[in-house]
Amino acid sequence: MSLLATGSQTVGPYLHIGLKWLTTVDIAGKGIKGERVAIAGRLIDGDGNGVNDGLIEIWQANSQGKYAHPEDTQKKPLEKGWRGFGRIPTDAKGGFRFTTIKPGRVPSPDGRLQAPHLVVAIFMRGMLRQLATRIYFPDEAAANAEDPILKLVPAARRTTLIPKSKGKALEWNIVLQGRNETVFFDY
Amino acid sequence: MKTIVGYRRYHPGTQPDYNYPPYASTQKRCPTQPLVLPPQTLSEITGPIFGFGDVKPTDNDLTRQHKGDPIGERIIVSGRVLDENGRPVPHTLVEIWQANSTGRYPHPTDQHNAPLDPNFSGAGRTVTDAEGRYRFITIRPGEYPWRNHYNAWRPAHIHFSLFGQAFLTRMVTQMYFPGDPLLPYDPMFTCIANEAARNRLVSVFDWETTIPEQALGYRFDVVLRGREQTPMEKMP
Numbered sequence: 001m002s003l004l005a006t007g008s009q010t011v012g013p014y015l016h017i018g019l020k021w022l023t024t025v026d027i028a029g030k031g032i033k034g035e036r037v038a039i040a041g042r043l044i045d046g047d048g049n050g051v052n053d054g055l056i057e058i059w060q061a062n063s064q065g066k067y068a069h070p071e072d073t074q075k076k077p078l079e080k081g082w083r084g085f086g087r088i089p090t091d092a093k094g095g096f097r098f099t100t101i102k103p104g105r106v107p108s109p110d111g112r113l114q115a116p117h118l119v120v121a122i123f124m125r126g127m128l129r130q131l132a133t134r135i136y137f138p139d140e141a142a143a144n145a146e147d148p149i150l151k152l153v154p155a156a157r158r159t160t161l162i163p164k165s166k167g168k169a170l171e172w173n174i175v176l177q178g179r180n181e182t183v184f185f186d187y
Numbered sequence: 188m189k190t191i192v193g194y195r196r197y198h199p200g201t202q203p204d205y206n207y208p209p210y211a212s213t214q215k216r217c218p219t220q221p222l223v224l225p226p227q228t229l230s231e232i233t234g235p236i237f238g239f240g241d242v243k244p245t246d247n248d249l250t251r252q253h254k255g256d257p258i259g260e261r262i263i264v265s266g267r268v269l270d271e272n273g274r275p276v277p278h279t280l281v282e283i284w285q286a287n288s289t290g291r292y293p294h295p296t297d298q299h300n301a302p303l304d305p306n307f308s309g310a311g312r313t314v315t316d317a318e319g320r321y322r323f324i325t326i327r328p329g330e331y332p333w334r335n336h337y338n339a340w341r342p343a344h345i346h347f348s349l350f351g352q353a354f355l356t357r358m359v360t361q362m363y364f365p366g367d368p369l370l371p372y373d374p375m376f377t378c379i380a381n382e383a384a385r386n387r388l389v390s391v392f393d394w395e396t397t398i399p400e401q402a403l404g405y406r407f408d409v410v411l412r413g414r415e416q417t418p419m420e421k422m423p
Contacts, residue, residue, distance in 0.1 A: 001273030003410045007379035009361040014292040018284025018310045046215035069233035085235035126212030128203035149225045186222035
């Protein structure tokens with residue numbers, strides 16, 4: 001049987017009415033092992049303005065590199081209470097901030113390991129279909145250099161996927177258009 | 188680690204382009220560089236799992252969230268969540284939000300000159316059953332104007348957010364009502380190029396789920412992305 005997929009539609013300007021109940025800005029609760037990180041930045045449109053009606057969702061493995069999902073069959077520990085999901089709205093200036101733990105390395109289809117990363121989905125008014133991207137880590141230069149997904153990204157644009165250390169947080173901006181446009185993926 | 192079974196790319200015309208000029212706001216919010224096409228990995232074929240513990244059984248009734256009854260026509264919206272291979276997607280979270288019967292959202296940026304309803308917040312959620320079925324009780328949302336183009340009005344619609352079983356199956360869409368004369372004028376509706384896929388966004392009146400003297404039933408099935416390979420099926 002073959003069915004045509006439902007078409008994606010924008011979340012519109014009133015997304016928070018339906019989605020705010022699941023807001024999760026602290027992805028790793030107490031008792032979850034791993035190196036704590038805070039990631040903050042802005043979601044910026046083609047005019048350089050912050051997007052104040054945006055939402056980002058995060059999906060990630062735990063510090064061992066294990067996803068809380070039945071299709072991750074790796075023999076690695078999974079803490080009780082770990083989901084690995086974040087839902088973070090942007091504020092009036094397009095800013096966002098969340099905390100989590102740095103994920104461990106997960107396998108890639110060729111059997112080697114990917115560099116630690118978060119997968120990110122971005123929603124907003126004016127966007128008919130979510131955008132997908134990734135966040136890597138600035139202190140993982142060796143792992144990043146051999147990451148099979150990063151290798152597919154033109155070298156000059158890879159920095160858009162790697163936050164910069166800034167004070168106590170990692171700074172990562174999502175730039176929708178123009179110079180320093182963030183790399184987005186289509187799977 | 189077992190071999191990854193990925194998700195098939197969407198059939199052409201079923202998904203909108205990021206840059207769709209009739210919807211003016213896409214112009215400053217669409218990527219301008221080509222998207223990078225990586226292989227699917229464990230990170231994308233997995234995704235957050237939500238279950239019955241995440242929602243209350245009453246969260247699917249938008250007419251019972253306040254002291255009084257909301258104003259408007261009570262309706263039942265039900266259907267199934269399936270994948271492109273026709274398989275049900277069981278135990279997956281479905282979130283909805285919508286305007287009230289006058290076409291107004293209880294949101295600070297909605298300044299439409301239509302009354303708010305103190306008995307209607309317009310948000311609900313549920314988890315599909317083992318056969319992928321879901322059901323909401325709500326009121327029919329009103330149409331409302333917006334400033335995309337001259338004399339622009341959104342057809343009546345309900346926003347749907349679904350997860351499926353992977354990051355790759357995440358879907359936010361909108362449900363419309365049959366026979367709505369505003370549909371051909373609406374860039375949200377027309378952004379889906381494939382006519383059959385476009386019409387999948389329109390619910391159908393459902394006599395069988397209609398409750399006599401209580402509420403009209405509308406059926407809305409949602410089809411999420413399907414797996415590349417599926418276990419062999421018996422030929423008929």
